[in-house]
Amino acid sequence: MYFVIVYATMRNLSKGEALVEAAGRTLGRTLEIKQLDVCDENSIKECVDSLPERRVDILISNAGMGMIGPIECQSIDEMKTVMDTNFFGLVRLLKEVLPDMKRRKKGHIVVISSVMGIQGILFNDVYAASKFAVEGFCESLAVQALRFNLNISLIEPGPVITEFERKVYEEGLKTDLSKADKVTADMFTNIYLKNYKQIFETLGQSSEDVAEHTHKIITMDNPPFRHQTNTLYTPMTTLKYADPNGDLPIDTFYKMVFEHDKVFNASLNFLKLLRWRSRKSFTMEKDKSN
Template sequence: GTRRVLVTGCSSGIGLAVAARLAKDELRRFKVVATMRDLGKRGPLEKAAGDSLNKTLEIKQLDACSESSIRECVNSLPDRRVDVLVNNAGLGMIGPLECQSIDAMKELFDTNFFGLARLVKEVLPDMKRRQSGHIVVMSSVMGTQGLLFNDVYSASKFAVEGFCESLAVQALKFNIKTTLVEPGPVVTEFERKVYEDAESMDLSGTDKETAKIFREIYLPYSKKIFASLGQTPEEVAEQTVKVITDKEPPLRHQTNRLYMPMTALKHADPTGRLPLDSFYKMTFKHDKVFNATLAMLHLLKRIGGKK
């Protein structure tokens, strides 16, 4: 039968691509409930959905930061049935910690972590009763490895990972599957917003050296990384659909194979020295090592693209 998939944060980026891709499935396996906080921003999704609009895809309002909005949306569905939850809504944040307010950090956690907790609380009891369901969560490679100037964002994704890793065990008892999708860089609004904020960020809250590291090392390099290794939202959507249709979905799925060595590095050394030294050297010691790494990644990407 067709499965009902509820996706959050569908006005742009990965959420939009996942919703549209599911709705246009040639085998018509899905009924998509594409949700967004602000229905005024439905234009791009409607365009991407094309003929599937109001057939295999319906658009509904859902604010991940509001329990009542979530409840209202789920209550509006026949039998409140959600077979697959794709928790995608999320915010980004980069920059020196001293330049970020606690309020902005709380807002980020309210979306990235508590948004997930609210949604799962709403759909899990029904999934348990039906003894079926799949909770799919857009995490990030930064949910397994922290990266420079991404302290708060990475922390929010670690929270998401810990939550799902814990939940997955009891969920499985009720035949409910859990999957963390972990993209590397993806070229979306997310990236644009984060860099826009970074360019205009007031760096007076931090010392000159930190500001310089952020402006002159971090920003140019991470832009290069997005430009060279960044995936499209459609690529991530394609892999998310694979995960959803997998008979035995994995707990974790990395979308960008180029980031797999990073995870391996982490698990290879329980003291944490190996990844710490590597990132330190890559950032501060050897421009050459960094450029060589980039060159190697380019090469791997070309080889990978031919498979």
């Protein structure tokens, strides 16, 4: 009989109460929780060494941190921390796990990236840069991986409503804008932060929804290299591929934000209505089947 064991890792095990509660009876059977810090090579090695035969069939890399705001108000050290977690954290994991996968010629590397890995968003400069780095790294590595019969998949969610996003927003509210000019500070406060919650309420997915997409990818015989989880966001990323010069998405976003803000808000309300209707329909269908 074939058993699947999931090793869930956390940087700080003392914050694992919610995970332990959610795990229920699976804890200690098909689920084990281990300490791992993607910014610490020794931590990664100790975790992998603790696994039977150091075997990892599917690696899901989802450690990350966000940062929003004008770059004038962010220190280089803060930027380095984001890059160290989001990009070099993945690199450290693969340096430890990839050689064994190559030796066995079997394995699937699943990286939780972002639509911001293919399209930059206002005031997410450094976060987008870290995800662009992830995308380029994986795209390069994927060619080599094929030689060893390995799969690499990038999961690209749009906005996801989680504690992660709430913390990013709250940190954004605390931003010291004294180093930014008046126009930039006003843009961040009265345009970006003002619309932040509405955008997430309209376009945002739940973490459970993204998890379902991820499960689908890891159970496929021929998983895709890239997979976007949010069809409402897809038209925005498609703009980038529609214009090789790259001007179309930038001009479109500029006009949406600064010239057609009423149209932008109306579009968000329309999308919210569509999402509400689809959820209502789904709920009714479920009720009928019961």
